[in-house]
Every structure is written in structure tokens, then in C-alpha cells.
Amino acid sequence: MRSHEFGSNNELSGTVHGASIQAGVLHGGIRIVSETPAAPAAGRIPWQFPPSVRMVDRSEELAVLERHRARARREERPALAVVSGLGGVGKTALALRWLRTLRPHFPDGQLYADLGAQSADGPASPAEVLGRFLRALGVPAPEIPATLAERTALYRSSTEGRRLVVLLDDAATAAQVRPLLPAGGNVTAVTSRRRLPGLAVDGCVSVQVQPLGVEAAVELLADTLSDDRVSAQPDAARTLVELCAGLPLAVRVAGARLAARPERRITTMVRALAEERDRLEALAIDGDHDVRAALDLSYRALPPEAARLYRLLGLHPAPEFGSALADALCGDGEPLLEALHDASLLLDAGDGRHRFHDLVRLHAAARAEEDEPPPERARALRRIADHYLASATRAEELIDPQHRTLARDFGAGPVVVAEVGEDAETALDWLERELPTLMAVLHRARPAGFPSIAWQLADALWPLFLRRKFYDDWRAAHDEGLLAARESGDTVAECRMLTSGGVGRLGAGDHERALEMFERAARLFADSDDRLGQARTLNYRGLALQRLGQRDTAADLFRRAAAELPEQGDRRAGALARLNLANVALATGDAGAALRHAGAARTVLDGEGDPYNAARAATLLGHASLAVGELDEATRQLSYALRILRRMAAGYEVARALGVLAEVAERRGDRRAARDHCREALEHYTTAGRSGSEEAESARRRLRELEG
Missing domain, CATH: 1.10.10 (Arc Repressor Mutant, subunit A)
Structure with missing residues (x-):
């Protein structure tokens, strides 16, 4: 089996076949942001609102919302509205109607998120929603930080000065909403079954949406039917909407059923609904009575x-x-x-x-x-799980065709694969869009009796986790996958969950837990006499120890990995170990050893088709060349590294290369170029969520000296 090896330099990087990850420890709680927000990226103005539905008799609520917006504009502050009410009462329809009228005044786009308060798997994470919003606003995925605080700061700096409207649908709590509120004079509407009084401190207006009055509900019924039955049978129409409790959802369902039968009188539907009333409690939620009768009637009329x-x-x-x-x-x-x-x-x-x-x-x-019947439900659940596993695996193949080495186990019958895109970027977008569903399938697989789905789906999600840094889901997926692998007695799967899950822990800053997972994998590899797998864990364990401050012990593990991995047939992993050794040597002042290790690593990585890590090796070569006074060679290596890393949008590594290039310019006496390199490096550190890193602090100090 295979695992994933990573280089050091405060950055996780690369799977065995060339993917990359950026992570590290953020020191301090302050984000440095540009005073002038970036303009929306060309072609990246988001228009995310879902389609509108028919709405009637909400003029009073719309007037309240518009008065609130006008007042907020006069006071030069954001406008925030909470639209609350029963399920099916038309909260989202009202919010959409209001926000869509604002489009001429807010040309920079519309952001939408379903916060999932009623989801069986719990509310959406604000950090995940922020990641999606930032990408929609044009922030490259590698530059989105890992923590909620960092993402919130970047989101607010990205929305300051823009003209946006935001709809946060089905919110659970004020705490879930608050990080998602944009800066500046933007407008946000929040819908929820709860009133969310906690948002009062944020200056919101609260609009409680009540069920429709009888006349408005009759109007909606007439609009749904599009014929003269309502005017011909007004009393029956009034009785019908009263049985629907004034809920627009129930009125539309009953109306659609009647619309499908133009010859049927409204009184027939009234009698049917009245007979079903004793069955409504099974669908009663927060007082939403009389809905199930209408739904049952529509269900029974289906083919x-x-x-x-x-x-x-x-x-x-x-x-x-x-x-x-x-x-x-x-x-x-x-x-x-x-x-x-x-x-x-x-x-x-x-x-x-x-x-x-x-x-x-x-x-x-x-x-x-x-x-x-229960057997049919079980078979359907398996077909659902197989569909998502096969589709995620197809996306995985498009993004990282060399990643999957372990089998996928599907149930009986044909497996349907979704259209996940035609290239790596669209496949990543598909995985991100489906992530909540994929996680729900993953968590239900083991209790449903097919544990292999859990760890295989976690494995298929690796390219998404690696590139877009959903650390909470990364951890949860691999924790569940690990349980499933152990329950199945599958040691190979357990090792995969430990190593790839440990990488996620390392990226999120949980270094001690990552080390425990890597050491557990090493023991399992040893017990099964898998020498290659055991050798690969040397790099993992070394990185964890390096993050924990045990540099000498880490260096010993890197040396062992550099010697053993090529002997076991993995030259690339051995080169990454040499890269880690070069970093250690440079940190301890041994520039000669750094040149040897980094040069050897770059040669192998170029030959193995790993441009990202070859560019990282070039950065180290540039730094080591600077240390021995070879300025021309340093410039050559750093220029090469920057060409590759800019093309791959590897913000943190770009910043590191720029920091070294600033030192080279300063050594040459070109203070203006040195200042420019430092400023650009700080921008990349900030957008990559590393403004508190040691390298960023060093660049900041150097810039102050150069400007002094």
C-alpha cells in the first residue's frame, strides 16, 4: 500500500505523486489586512441566489425591510434582517423577493448559503461557508486560511468597499451567523425558524413571518390553479386554504394536485383533506399542522x-x-x-x-x-452510498490520477456515476458542493452495515481536503474511516486512515495527535512486515517531531528515510526526506549540507515529475547560495522557484521565496527592490493565513528597517 509523504519548512506539501498542502501554526490572534480591499476578480462576481417562488401579500414585511435598509444607509452601517417563522411559511421567498429588488444598487454580487439548521447532520460550519464565500469572491483556494478567525478576517477585508447582498438561509443560532456577516454597507438577510435575538446586538431588524391570511392564501391558490375554479367556488377555496393552515407550501401542494385534474371540484379536495386530519401529528413540527394531509394526497396521486x-x-x-x-x-x-x-x-x-x-x-x-420493506430500504441505502463513492472516486481520478491504490467495494447492481466535471478544477468544485452529503453518507455507512464505504469515501476525499483545507471534515472523515477500518479488521485501510488522517491533524496544528497516529501506523506496518510503509512513516514522524521542537530527533528520522526509501523503491519520498534535511541544515547554519541535500532533492523531484516540491527545493538552494555569498546563483534558483510556485498559486511558498529574494536584493544594495519583495511577501503571508508566522515577522522587521 501507499501513504503520503511531506516536506518540511513549516509547510505540508505533496502526496506521493505531487499534490500539495499548506499548513502551519499561527502565532497570535491578529490578521494584517490591506486597507484597500481587492476588487472582485474578473469573471468572479457571484450570483448565487436560488430561483424565486410565487409570493403574495407580504407588502408590510417588505416595507419594514426596506425602511431598515434605508436607515442603515443613512447611518453608514450594514443592513441586517432576520426573517423568522414556521417551516413552509415563506421566509426564503420573502427574503429573496426583497434582496432581488436590490440588485441594481448592489452590482458586486449575491452570496447564498443554506446553513442547515434542519439538516439531519447538524448545522453547517461557519468556517466551511466562509471558505465557499471567499472562493466565490475570487480568493484562490490555497490562500484561504485554516482557522475560523482568520477566514472571518479575510472575508470582512474582502467585502469592505464592495456592494453585496447576502442570504443566509435556515440559520440555527446567532453564533453560526455572526462570522458570515460582511463588512461595509452590504445587506444581509437571515432566515430561521427561530427569532435569533442574539443578533440584536448586531443591529438587526426582526421580521416574523406569519401564515397567510385567508384572502392571500386564496389568491395563491388561484395563481396555482390558473383557471376559474376559485372564483366559481369561493367558499370551498376558503375552506381549503384554512385546512392548509395558511402555509404557502401546503397551499401550493394542494393547488398543484387540483391543477393536474382540471375537472375536479375544490370541494373534493376539501373532503379528502378533512378525512386525513387525524394523520397529521407524524409531520407536526413547531406547530406545522395540516401539511401531511395535503402531502399524502399528492403522494397517493403519483404514478x-x-x-x-x-x-x-x-x-x-x-x-x-x-x-x-x-x-x-x-x-x-x-x-x-x-x-x-x-x-x-x-x-x-x-x-x-x-x-x-x-x-x-x-x-x-x-x-x-x-x-x-426493510430489505428494499437497505438496498436503496447501499445504492445511494455506491453512487456517491463512485462519483467521488471519479473526481479523485481527475484531480490526482495516481492517488488511488486501494480497491473500491461496491454492492450488487449497476453503479451510476454523476457528472463531476472534465478537469481537476471542476472536479474539486463538485466535491466541495457535495461535501455535506458525502460526509453524511460516510457517517451513516458503518451503522448501516457497509463500513468499507466509510474509509473508502474518506480516501476519495483526500484531494479535496489536501487542496481546500476543510480541516474539520478532514478530521471527522478519517476518524470515522479509522473506526470502520478497525471494525472490519482491515489493517491496510487502517494504515491509510492513520497516515492521511494524521496529515490533516498536522495541518490543523494538532501535532501531538498527528505523531500518535503516525507511530501507530508504523507499528502496524512493522507487524505486517511492510518495510516500505514503515519507511514512509519516518518522514511523517520527523515532520511531527520537528513541529514539536525536537529538531535533532527529526533529523535522524529524515536521514533514515533518505537512505531507506530509495532502497524500498520510492525515490520521490527519499528526495522529500533530503529536502527536509536541507531545511534542518539551513536552520542550523550548515549551508554546505543544505546545498548538497537540496540539490540532490531537486534532481530527483524534477525526474519524478513533481514540479511543486522541485520548486521548494530551488527556494532552499537559493537560500543556501545566499548564505555562501553566491548571489547570482541564488537569484537564478529563486526566480525559477517563483515561476513555478506563482503558476500553482502556492501563496505561502511564494512568500518564502520572495523573502529570500529580498535578502539577495538588499545584499546587492538595491533597497527599493528589497522593499517591494518584502511587501509582496507580506501580502502572500496574509492571504495564506500565515501573517503571524516567524517568516512573516522576519519580513515585517526587514521592511521596517528598509523603510527607516
């Missing part, structure tokens, strides 16, 4: 195959999904999805994606529990 897909989709662990999931569950799913849309049981989420309203999702799950 049998569409009804079965509806039930099986209720087993899906997230409210949103792509069309390919329906194919995985029922073969040709497209016409069945259309039937569900026609019955208003699904919402269009755009880009070939579909979404359940939370109450409808609960209803579908209840129907699956009642109407689908």
Missing part, C-alpha cells in the same frame, strides 16, 4: 414508479441532490423527477439539481418507513 422514487429519495441524507441519484435508485429517473416536480413535491435547485422542502423531505422519509 407507482414516481411514488417509489419519492419514498427512496426520503432515505437520502441531504435535502438537495442531482438527477443522477434518481437514476441510481430507479433506473431512468428523469421522467419520475418530472412527475415529482409537477406535483410540487420537488423544487428546482438549478443546474440539474433538485431540492426537498424540509417538511416534504420528512414526509418522504415517513412514507419510506411505512411503505417500503
Whole structure:
């Protein structure tokens, strides 16, 4: 089996076949940000709002919201509104109606996030949402810091001076929302079933959305039917919307059912709903009564195959999904999805994606529990898991084709793979978009009886974790994968979860836990007489010890790795060990040894097709050449490194190379060039979340001296 080796220099870097990771310890709690925010990247103005739905009789609420915005504008502060109410009452529709009217005044874009208060897997992490927002605003993924505090600071500096509107949908708490509030004169709407009084300190206006009045609900019913039945049967229409409790969701569902039967009188639907009222408690949430009757009627009117897909989709662990999931569950799913849309049981989420309203999702799950035999539910769950594992594996192949060396175990029957993109970037975007669902599938696999899905899905997510730094999910995925591997008695899988999971711990700053995981993997490799695997852990353990301040012990492990790994057939990992040794030698003042180790490492890494780590070796060669007074050679090596690293958007390593280049310029007497290099290096340290690192502090001190 294979693991992943990494170089040092306060940066994790590279899988065995060339990927990279940036991480380190942030010292202090202050972010240094530019006083002038960057303009939106060309072509990266985000327009993320979902499609609007029909809304009636919300003029009073809209007036309150607009008065609040006008007051905030006069007072030169952000406008924040919390729109709360029952599920299905139209909170999101109201917020979208308001925010869409503001587009002419806010040309820099719209940001949207579903915060998942009603999700079965818990609310969304603010850090993850911030990562998505920053990427949407044009911040390169490698430059997004790991911690919530750093991401919040970068988000606020990125939104200051822009004209944006933000919709935070289905919020759980004020604490979840607060890091997501933009800076400047931007407008944010938050929807929640709760009132979120904690946001009062942030200057919000609270709008409580009530169920529709009878007349407004009748208007919505008439709009849904698009015929004359409401005007012909006004009393029956009033009774029907009263049975729907004034909830727009229930009115739309009942109306869609009637619209599909133009010959049916409204009184027929009224009688049917009245007969179902004793069955509503199973779907009652926070007082949302009378909804299940309407949903049951629509469900029973579905064609049998569409009804079965509806039930099986209720087993899906997230409210949103792509069309390919329906194919995985029922073969040709497209016409069945259309039937569900026609019955208003699904919402269009755009880009070939579909979404359940939370109450409808609960209803579908209840129907699956009642109407689908347990063996069929188990088979459907496995098809869902196989679909996401196969799709994530396809994305993994596009991003890092040499990463996967362990098998994927699928259940019986054909496995449907989603369209995940055509290149590495689009595949990464697909993985990020589906990450909440992938994590939900991963966590449910072991209790459902297929533990191999858990660790294999964690393994397939490696390229996403490595490049976009979702450290919380990285840790959670590999912790669950480790449990699944141990439960299965799969030592090879356990070692993979320990090594790749340990890398995530190391990147997040949990160095002691990372060392424990690497040492456990080393023992397992030794017990199974896997000498190559055991040798690879030498680099891991050395990096952890180096982070823990045990430089001499780390150097001993790097020397052993440099000698043993090529003998075991892994020249690249051996070169990374030489790179780590060069870094240690440079730190201890032995420039000659640093030149030898870095030069040997670069030769091998160039030959192995690893440009990222070859560029890191060139940076070390430039630093060592400077130490021995060879300024021309230092400039040559550093210029090469910068060409490669800029192209790969490796912000932290770019900053390190610029810092050395500033020293070279200063040695030549070119103080202006030295100042420019220092300023640019500090910008990269800041955007990479390393403004508190030792290198950044050194660049800051040098800049002060040069400007003095």
C-alpha cells in the first residue's frame, strides 16, 4: 500500500505523486489586512441566489425591510434582517423577493448559503461557508486560511468597499451567523425558524413571518390553479386554504394536485383533506399542522414508479441532490423527477439539481418507513452510498490520477456515476458542493452495515481536503474511516486512515495527535512486515517531531528515510526526506549540507515529475547560495522557484521565496527592490493565513528597517 509523504519548512506539501498542502501554526490572534480591499476578480462576481417562488401579500414585511435598509444607509452601517417563522411559511421567498429588488444598487454580487439548521447532520460550519464565500469572491483556494478567525478576517477585508447582498438561509443560532456577516454597507438577510435575538446586538431588524391570511392564501391558490375554479367556488377555496393552515407550501401542494385534474371540484379536495386530519401529528413540527394531509394526497396521486422514487429519495441524507441519484435508485429517473416536480413535491435547485422542502423531505422519509420493506430500504441505502463513492472516486481520478491504490467495494447492481466535471478544477468544485452529503453518507455507512464505504469515501476525499483545507471534515472523515477500518479488521485501510488522517491533524496544528497516529501506523506496518510503509512513516514522524521542537530527533528520522526509501523503491519520498534535511541544515547554519541535500532533492523531484516540491527545493538552494555569498546563483534558483510556485498559486511558498529574494536584493544594495519583495511577501503571508508566522515577522522587521 501507499501513504503520503511531506516536506518540511513549516509547510505540508505533496502526496506521493505531487499534490500539495499548506499548513502551519499561527502565532497570535491578529490578521494584517490591506486597507484597500481587492476588487472582485474578473469573471468572479457571484450570483448565487436560488430561483424565486410565487409570493403574495407580504407588502408590510417588505416595507419594514426596506425602511431598515434605508436607515442603515443613512447611518453608514450594514443592513441586517432576520426573517423568522414556521417551516413552509415563506421566509426564503420573502427574503429573496426583497434582496432581488436590490440588485441594481448592489452590482458586486449575491452570496447564498443554506446553513442547515434542519439538516439531519447538524448545522453547517461557519468556517466551511466562509471558505465557499471567499472562493466565490475570487480568493484562490490555497490562500484561504485554516482557522475560523482568520477566514472571518479575510472575508470582512474582502467585502469592505464592495456592494453585496447576502442570504443566509435556515440559520440555527446567532453564533453560526455572526462570522458570515460582511463588512461595509452590504445587506444581509437571515432566515430561521427561530427569532435569533442574539443578533440584536448586531443591529438587526426582526421580521416574523406569519401564515397567510385567508384572502392571500386564496389568491395563491388561484395563481396555482390558473383557471376559474376559485372564483366559481369561493367558499370551498376558503375552506381549503384554512385546512392548509395558511402555509404557502401546503397551499401550493394542494393547488398543484387540483391543477393536474382540471375537472375536479375544490370541494373534493376539501373532503379528502378533512378525512386525513387525524394523520397529521407524524409531520407536526413547531406547530406545522395540516401539511401531511395535503402531502399524502399528492403522494397517493403519483404514478407507482414516481411514488417509489419519492419514498427512496426520503432515505437520502441531504435535502438537495442531482438527477443522477434518481437514476441510481430507479433506473431512468428523469421522467419520475418530472412527475415529482409537477406535483410540487420537488423544487428546482438549478443546474440539474433538485431540492426537498424540509417538511416534504420528512414526509418522504415517513412514507419510506411505512411503505417500503426493510430489505428494499437497505438496498436503496447501499445504492445511494455506491453512487456517491463512485462519483467521488471519479473526481479523485481527475484531480490526482495516481492517488488511488486501494480497491473500491461496491454492492450488487449497476453503479451510476454523476457528472463531476472534465478537469481537476471542476472536479474539486463538485466535491466541495457535495461535501455535506458525502460526509453524511460516510457517517451513516458503518451503522448501516457497509463500513468499507466509510474509509473508502474518506480516501476519495483526500484531494479535496489536501487542496481546500476543510480541516474539520478532514478530521471527522478519517476518524470515522479509522473506526470502520478497525471494525472490519482491515489493517491496510487502517494504515491509510492513520497516515492521511494524521496529515490533516498536522495541518490543523494538532501535532501531538498527528505523531500518535503516525507511530501507530508504523507499528502496524512493522507487524505486517511492510518495510516500505514503515519507511514512509519516518518522514511523517520527523515532520511531527520537528513541529514539536525536537529538531535533532527529526533529523535522524529524515536521514533514515533518505537512505531507506530509495532502497524500498520510492525515490520521490527519499528526495522529500533530503529536502527536509536541507531545511534542518539551513536552520542550523550548515549551508554546505543544505546545498548538497537540496540539490540532490531537486534532481530527483524534477525526474519524478513533481514540479511543486522541485520548486521548494530551488527556494532552499537559493537560500543556501545566499548564505555562501553566491548571489547570482541564488537569484537564478529563486526566480525559477517563483515561476513555478506563482503558476500553482502556492501563496505561502511564494512568500518564502520572495523573502529570500529580498535578502539577495538588499545584499546587492538595491533597497527599493528589497522593499517591494518584502511587501509582496507580506501580502502572500496574509492571504495564506500565515501573517503571524516567524517568516512573516522576519519580513515585517526587514521592511521596517528598509523603510527607516
